[in-house]
Amino acid sequence: MVQRKPPLEVKEKLEEALKTGVAKGYGYHRIWRILKESGVEISESTVKKYYHEIFREGLKKRGPCLPRELRIKLYDEVRRLRKKGLSYSMIIDEVCKSHGVRLKKSVISYWCKDIHNPFNGIRIPSVEFLEPSPELAYIIGVVAGDGWTVKKKNGIYEVVAEVKDEDFIEEFSRCLGKVLRRDPPRPRQRKYNMLVVSVKSKAPYELLQKPIDISRIAPFVEHCEECMRRFIRGFFDSEGSVGGNKWISCYNSNIQLLQYVRKILNLLGIRTTEPKIYLRKGTTFFDRRKGKIYVVKKDACYIYVRMSDALRFYKLIGFIIQRKQKRLENYLKKRGLLTI
């Protein structure tokens, strides 16, 4: 098949897309899709050809690859040494001494000039590369609540949340994008009017596998006051409810987790009740939305915020879910605690 050259304006757009795409660690298929979505008529094979042409050097036959986590460590080390003014040969010796790996000069040159890096789309390969942030704290709160993690047979790890509020799923997705340094995953519509977001990534999977390991999440949650607030917000967006005679309450079958949520709320100056059992194991209940009867597998417990601290909860934490936030506002207004 004869491949015709793309028109000049298309080529310009292609080159630009390749430049930004590669910097983000995208493959040619993704770059082609982005071009197509922005209305550029171009075949995938053309994108592939130019992609490989530009990076021919990097795609030359490679020897066995070092594990990604090690490569990322070495990448940081190499760049640090280079900044200190070491030559390529000195860096090779240094890395060999400290890690027992002899890197090629070309690899070091690529890394230092930032032509290649070992991230290639998976920028956060494991928990130790996660950095504390309010966004990560929010994700922890949501997944600790109603979200879940999946390990598939093909070695794919996923973090999933299924909710009914659009504002909620958007925030969750935005936070995932920020933490994993990628585009926010797009929510998908599911039955019973539910929205689902899932992301394939091992690091949050390791962090959030259930039952939640509190000692693992603690350094991220308790990083600073803002992180603690976002963790609680994520948890209450996920498991909290406003109304009834308990007002601001949250439910979960993991009593240790509820104790922990309680501790964090306490640190923020918000007092709650002790966890109490709400549904005993073995109880059956009817889910109106799904029209199904369920049996409770584990005791379901709840805690609720003390009345006197409801305003503090509103000011310091609040809900992303506007439906819940409005209800909380109305409650506070009725009691004359809030005047807007």
Ligand SMILES: [Zn+2]
């Ligand atoms: Zn923080």
